[in-house]
Amino acid sequence: xxxxxxxxxxxxxxxxxxxxxxxxxxxxxxxxxxxxxxxxxxxxxxxxxxxxxxxxxxxxxxxxxxxxxxxxxxxxxxxxxxxxxxxxxxxxxxxxxxxxxxxxxxxxxxxxxxxxxxxxxxxxxxxxxxxxxxxxxxxxxxxxxxxxxxxxxxxxxxxxxxxxxxxxxxxxxxxxxxxxxxxxxxxxxxxxxxxxxxxxxxxxxxxxxxxxxxxxxxxxxxxxxxxxxxxxxxxxxxxxxxxxxxxxxxxxxxxxxxxxxxxxxxxxxxxxxxxxxxxxxxxxxxxxxxxxxxxxxxxxxxxxxxxxxxxxxxxxxxx
Amino acid sequence: xxxxxxxxxxxxxxxxxxxxxxxxxxxxxxxxxxxxxxxxxxxxxxxxxxxxxxxxxxxxxxxxxxxxxxxxxxxxxxxxxxxxxxxxxxxxxxxxxxxxxxxxxxxxxxxxxxxxxxxxxxxxxxxxxxxxxxxxxxxxxxxxxxxxxxxxxxxxxxxxxxxxxxxxxxxxxxxxxxxxxxxxxxxxxxxxxxxxxxxxxxxxxxxxxxxxxxxxxxxxxxxxxxxxxxxxxxxxxxxxxxxxxxxxxxxxxxxxxxxxxxxxxxxxxxxxxxxxxxxxxxxxxxxxxxxxxxxxxxxxxxxxxxxxxxxxxxxxxxx
Numbered sequence: 001x002x003x004x005x006x007x008x009x010x011x012x013x014x015x016x017x018x019x020x021x022x023x024x025x026x027x028x029x030x031x032x033x034x035x036x037x038x039x040x041x042x043x044x045x046x047x048x049x050x051x052x053x054x055x056x057x058x059x060x061x062x063x064x065x066x067x068x069x070x071x072x073x074x075x076x077x078x079x080x081x082x083x084x085x086x087x088x089x090x091x092x093x094x095x096x097x098x099x100x101x102x103x104x105x106x107x108x109x110x111x112x113x114x115x116x117x118x119x120x121x122x123x124x125x126x127x128x129x130x131x132x133x134x135x136x137x138x139x140x141x142x143x144x145x146x147x148x149x150x151x152x153x154x155x156x157x158x159x160x161x162x163x164x165x166x167x168x169x170x171x172x173x174x175x176x177x178x179x180x181x182x183x184x185x186x187x188x189x190x191x192x193x194x195x196x197x198x199x200x201x202x203x204x205x206x207x208x209x210x211x212x213x214x215x216x217x218x219x220x221x222x223x224x225x226x227x228x229x230x231x232x233x234x235x236x237x238x239x240x241x242x243x244x245x246x247x248x249x250x251x252x253x254x255x256x257x258x259x260x261x262x263x264x265x266x267x268x269x270x271x272x273x274x275x276x277x278x279x280x281x282x283x284x285x286x287x288x289x290x291x292x293x294x295x296x297x298x299x300x301x302x303x304x305x306x307x308x309x310x311x312x313x314x315x316x317x318x319x
Numbered sequence: 320x321x322x323x324x325x326x327x328x329x330x331x332x333x334x335x336x337x338x339x340x341x342x343x344x345x346x347x348x349x350x351x352x353x354x355x356x357x358x359x360x361x362x363x364x365x366x367x368x369x370x371x372x373x374x375x376x377x378x379x380x381x382x383x384x385x386x387x388x389x390x391x392x393x394x395x396x397x398x399x400x401x402x403x404x405x406x407x408x409x410x411x412x413x414x415x416x417x418x419x420x421x422x423x424x425x426x427x428x429x430x431x432x433x434x435x436x437x438x439x440x441x442x443x444x445x446x447x448x449x450x451x452x453x454x455x456x457x458x459x460x461x462x463x464x465x466x467x468x469x470x471x472x473x474x475x476x477x478x479x480x481x482x483x484x485x486x487x488x489x490x491x492x493x494x495x496x497x498x499x500x501x502x503x504x505x506x507x508x509x510x511x512x513x514x515x516x517x518x519x520x521x522x523x524x525x526x527x528x529x530x531x532x533x534x535x536x537x538x539x540x541x542x543x544x545x546x547x548x549x550x551x552x553x554x555x556x557x558x559x560x561x562x563x564x565x566x567x568x569x570x571x572x573x574x575x576x577x578x579x580x581x582x583x584x585x586x587x588x589x590x591x592x593x594x595x596x597x598x599x600x601x602x603x604x605x606x607x608x609x610x611x612x613x614x615x616x617x618x619x620x621x622x623x624x625x626x627x628x629x630x631x632x633x634x635x636x637x638x
Contacts, residue, residue: 025461026461026465027461027465027468029464029465029467029468030461030464030465033464081426081427081430084423084426085423085426085427102467104403104404104467105464105467107400107403107404107426108400108404108460108463108464108467109460109464110430111400111429111433111456111459111460112456112457112460112461112464114430114433114434114456115433115453115454115455115456115457115460116453116457118437118452118453118456119450119453119454119457122446122449122450122453125446127441127444127446130441130449131438131441133437134434134435134437134438134441135434135438136434137430137431137433137434137437138431138434138435138438140430141427141428141430141431141434142344142345142346142349142431144427145348145349145352145424145427145428145431146345146346146348146349148348148421148423148424148427149346149348
């Protein structure tokens, strides 16, 4: 990762400083909560994508650093709220904010982080980016709301899954890359290319995440294997498995509806040891290559090479 | 109220249309939730304040209507989240969103409303107003977060109360009036005057709200009497009562800590029938007159008369 981040390393440190400055709050509890949420060992992929995407035209650190920090804060806010909704206890090998501080404080911390992210985004003084930012949060929260009415049905399951992960994950990556492009005054075709890169990157990222939920090493992934199905989330591995095992569909549906621990564990085991894992990784590889192809219109440069390398990394990672 | 709203009545209808347009969402559940939250019989005071505050210089309906709608959405979002935090069952004589649709959906609806409010605010294309909007949400959520660590102590209780209601209530009123002034290109002294008006208006509004929680008619107020103390919220009537009855402080503290229903009811009854209610209303009247005095630099006009009348109304209302 250090090699990949090299073209923007010094500015990523400025993003880190901006995030750190965020934690200097008006009262100790807020400072403590912000520090807990932000010093979580995240890989800062979204800030890196924003900075790298800003490297092709007018690279303006005074605009890109607040935007990169805003993307990370928005991401953090959605995680904090997601963990309330899913009753998640552990993230990145630590208690979630809601587990450590209670759901009420987690809810309010998320709200504060949304607002602070919006404030940093507004520091770019760029109305297009500000509108994109608001639109992104509408997409994320709307998508999660739609997911609360989710009922597993095999017909259309893949399409539903793709639109879900586009809303919950990919749009935050495309916000990062698109806003980097906009803030560097890139022409429209480049803005579109970098938005597409972010979108496909995010789709690949989420498919891999969903695979790791089945096959990952619990210590590396930082949360229990099979968490998704346990929370009623039907992701690509389960969908592919259900498609190729129609006789198991009733059982899968029962596991989702009852969340019976034994049943969920047995389905996780069946999916984990089946060929669908390899098929999912193929799909992720395809999405990643679409991300790379979107970069074709850009000239060769260290930033472009890093974006290519990140798209490769995202489908090879183990955590 | 109709008389007071008269100078902006037709534009308030445009705000209503903008709010209604918000409910036309991508999927039925979101439409239903938005309609439930927005058609709640609210008095639309914040939109009216934004429009009236925009009446003194360049009144531009294309900027003021989205801003007025944004203020109402932001207000609605904070109510939806507050009701999760307080486990409130009833608001305005109806089940709260969290009660009717569950806490998860209420949480996500609030997030969506924040984002949509931000999006509408960005439609003003005014960076100063956009930054003020983000700052306001930081103040509100930060203030509520601070309140989660609240421990009742008689020393400093009034100051704490005023800073709390300034953050949770008054800043949304001052956002409305200040942004109305900014968007109408008012000079700085007028912007400041209308911000101060909104602040004192909001402080008076909340003090009266807190009085009505003790003495209001349950049907008119739309929620049970004594709700605040029942949720551990120590408001001005309880503080004044505690100040004048030091011998009861241990009992009051016990009621807050244990939330014992019988004990809370008995304290509500003691406060309700004591002279502190009248004292609180005097304080509200004083805050209201400070709001009116802030308008002294403005010329006489129908908008100014409405702002004066609203400041009078707010301390006389029964619900």
